Amino acid sequence: MQPKTIIEKIWEKHTVLSEQGKPDLLYIDLHMVHEVTSPQAFEGLRLTDRKVRRPDLTFATMDHNVPTDNRTSIKDAIARKQMETLSNNCNEFGIEIADLDSPDNGIVHVIGPELGLTQPGKTIVCGDSHTSTHGAFGALAFGIGTSEVEHVLATQTIWQSKPKTMEVKVNGRLAPGVTAKDIILAVIAKYGVDFGTGYVLEYTGEAIRGLTMEERMTICNMSIEAGARAGLISPDQVTVDYLKGREKVPSGEEFDKKASEWLALSTDEGAQYDAVVEIDSEEIEPMVTWGTNPSQGVGIHGTVPSPEDAENEAGRKAIQQSLDYMDLKPGTKMTDISIEHVFIGSCTNSRLSDLRAAAEIAKGRKVAEGVRAMVVPGSQKVKIAAEKEGLDKIFIEAGFDWRESGCSMCLSMNPDFVPEGERCASTSNRNFEGRQGKGARTHLVSPAMAAAAAISGKFVDVRKLEEPSVTQ
Amino acid sequence: MEPLVKHEGNTAVLPRVNVDTDQIIPKQFLKRVERSGFGQFLFFDWRFLANGKDNPDFELNQDSAENATILIADHNFGCGSSREHAPWALQDYGFRVIIAPSFADIFYNNCFKNGILPIRLQEEKVYELMENGKDKVYNLTVDLENQKIADKDGFEASFTIDSYWKEMLLNGWDEISLTLQYENKITEYEDKVTL
Ligand code: SF4
Numbered sequence: 077m078q079p080k081t082i083i084e085k086i087w088e089k090h091t092v093l094s095e096q097g098k099p100d101l102l103y104i105d106l107h108m109v110h111e112v113t114s115p116q117a118f119e120g121l122r123l124t125d126r127k128v129r130r131p132d133l134t135f136a137t138m139d140h141n142v143p144t145d146n147r148t149s150i151k152d153a154i155a156r157k158q159m160e161t162l163s164n165n166c167n168e169f170g171i172e173i174a175d176l177d178s179p180d181n182g183i184v185h186v187i188g189p190e191l192g193l194t195q196p197g198k199t200i201v202c203g204d205s206h207t208s209t210h211g212a213f214g215a216l217a218f219g220i221g222t223s224e225v226e227h228v229l230a231t232q233t234i235w236q237s238k239p240k241t242m243e244v245k246v247n248g249r250l251a252p253g254v255t256a257k258d259i260i261l262a263v264i265a266k267y268g269v270d271f272g273t274g275y276v277l278e279y280t281g282e283a284i285r286g287l288t289m290e291e292r293m294t295i296c297n298m299s300i301e302a303g304a305r306a307g308l309i310s311p312d313q314v315t316v317d318y319l320k321g322r323e324k325v326p327s328g329e330e331f332d333k334k335a336s337e338w339l340a341l342s343t344d345e346g347a348q349y350d351a352v353v354e355i356d357s358e359e360i361e362p363m364v365t366w367g368t369n370p371s372q373g374v375g376i377h378g379t380v381p382s383p384e385d386a387e388n389e390a391g392r393k394a395i396q397q398s399l400d401y402m403d404l405k406p407g408t409k410m411t412d413i414s415i416e417h418v419f420i421g422s423c424t425n426s427r428l429s430d431l432r433a434a435a436e437i438a439k440g441r442k443v444a445e446g447v448r449a450m451v452v453p454g455s456q457k458v459k460i461a462a463e464k465e466g467l468d469k470i471f472i473e474a475g476f477d478w479r480e481s482g483c484s485m486c487l488s489m490n491p492d493f494v495p496e497g498e499r500c501a502s503t504s505n506r507n508f509e510g511r512q513g514k515g516a517r518t519h520l521v522s523p524a525m526a527a528a529a530a531i532s533g534k535f536v537d538v539r540k541l542e543e544p545s546v547t548q
Numbered sequence: 549m550e551p552l553v554k555h556e557g558n559t560a561v562l563p564r565v566n567v568d569t570d571q572i573i574p575k576q577f578l579k580r581v582e583r584s585g586f587g588q589f590l591f592f593d594w595r596f597l598a599n600g601k602d603n604p605d606f607e608l609n610q611d612s613a614e615n616a617t618i619l620i621a622d623h624n625f626g627c628g629s630s631r632e633h634a635p636w637a638l639q640d641y642g643f644r645v646i647i648a649p650s651f652a653d654i655f656y657n658n659c660f661k662n663g664i665l666p667i668r669l670q671e672e673k674v675y676e677l678m679e680n681g682k683d684k685v686y687n688l689t690v691d692l693e694n695q696k697i698a699d700k701d702g703f704e705a706s707f708t709i710d711s712y713w714k715e716m717l718l719n720g721w722d723e724i725s726l727t728l729q730y731e732n733k734i735t736e737y738e739d740k741v742t743l
Contacts, residue, residue, distance in 0.1 A: 089643050092730070092731055092734055092737045093733050097711045098712045099712055099714060101712070101727065103737055103738075112578050112579070112631075113632065114584040115581035115582075115632070116581070116582065116632075119582075119583070121605060124724070126724070128597075140578075141579065151579070151580075154579040157578055157579075157581065158580075160578050160582055161581050169621075173643065197643070203628040203630060203632075204629075204630055205628065205629050205654060218654075219630035219654055220630060220634035220647050220654065221630055221631070221635075221654060221657065221658035221661065222583075222632040222633075223632060223658065223661035223662070223723070224657070224658075224661070225570065225664075226724065227723055227724050227727065230724050230727075230728070231724060231727045231728065231731075232732060232738075233734055235712070235723070235727070238711070241714070250633075269566060269624065269627065270566075270623070270624045270627065270650065270652070273624070273652065273653060274653065300628075303624065303627060303652060303653070305653050305654070309632065342595075343679070347594075369566050369568070369627075381610060390623060393563075393565060394563070394565045394566060397564065397565075441610065442628070487629075488575065488576065488580070489575045489576070502730050506570070506628060506629075508568050508570040508571065508628060509570070509571060509593065510570060510571070510574055510593045511570050511575075514574075514593055
């Protein structure tokens, strides 16, 4: 039999219809819904008198608008209306929802895996571009628009042209102090913000195999920042171990059967991809972005580039545009850039291990004067687990703000934002203009690097941070 | 959906690369539960100054771009978030055609569902159009049926498009109705695979 990639295997298994001159009609195994991109889709169903075909394969949560201080009284009337609309829609159409008072509530891409809804081999969609996160489990997961949300609700299928496949190989072992976030930022810095357009990426290589599930999610999460519709990692024992015992995963013999099916999905030895890119782990340093798209990043010991470094006019324009917005000069050392805000959170880096990494740096140290630092767990479960370990205390003692879960300052739809002209070290995934607030300047980093920036008031190499001066 | 067969209109030129959907429609406007009325917020942070007045430097605020229905954009247009509010805003503002050397995937798909025709065209051709349309009123005809773009002074280019999307736009079809014609196939699939 011809060796196949996991992408092809999942595709073939889910094709309902494949006709000349049309995209394929794919069956969807899991549809996640949130409050921002769904109201118009439900409204569309009502207007056409349609039903949700498989409420049992649909799961909803609210995350984008959720306030992180007081969840019980939502002051923003329009935000409140959007969340109420989702609850009502779920009631009307019989969809399970993790609303604000549910212990399962959290960012859609954090709770899917947490509950075990996310499983290898599934096709997963959500009206959110970071749905690629779920690819960490060897699922084919991608973001869709609201019309497509309506289409999936009504038909449980989606029309998709078969994507090309690309292997993203991360060779060698990661140096200490270098994280999954640094890998993905380095890959995008190396190959550009649209190298993945039209492709589904599969991350492979020794460095990827050595990652935990939470780290793999960080990598797959940012596939969309390379323009790719999806990114995934073939399942292995690490995947199976993570899923065992989760709420929505079968148990006992049924689980063992599933597990062997999952493992068989992995890309076959000798399977061909349409394209291959590579990076060596040794090349990767803790990364910081300087610009307004995620590919505009360098290692912590690098400097802000000059428009003259670009190969063509478009490149020069892109750099200049970013420097103007970020108020940075070419040649500035990254370690000379100071910050006023730190945000640790988002579906990229808000899981327990992320918070642990940040807490390890925060422990026994103090947030620098003039810096406002905020930690927002990805879900209520993450929050409770972190509090059990005392991470909240470490953060609070160091001067961080410890919050309720949600998307928060990743896109600042809730009341959390960075004021105009101020700078933020953020563990989120997008440094776009205005993303964290109008005129806000975002630098993307890993959780450890963000915590180190909070302590130092500027970007520093987390590996060279001085010993804590505060004794505990 | 309103069909699009042939469209004639004025152009607006936006020579910026990697224009993301956060820019097209900033997040503070995503809280509405309706589909309409987003045009007033299109490119909000670029279009308006802090005092709420029009930003005179922004491309769409130029006299030559007034009443434009065709947007000429640069590489990787529509990258970032999957928010369909981006095509809703563009459409509500008046755009029916967007021409660029490349688009982000999700945005590209979202356009078709809202009666907007996104055209991928060779970079040189796009830059030629940008030159032609710079600082003056510039009229183009887009013929979807024959997959051609032309102006009155002899510019001509042809483009490719998936026949599926083409049919959809030409006829103004609703995709869900189309899919439901295959409902028996979906049921067959469901019977075969237990989930
Ligand atoms: S955390 Fe940010 S990127 Fe993730 S789902 Fe929320 S808004 Fe989107």
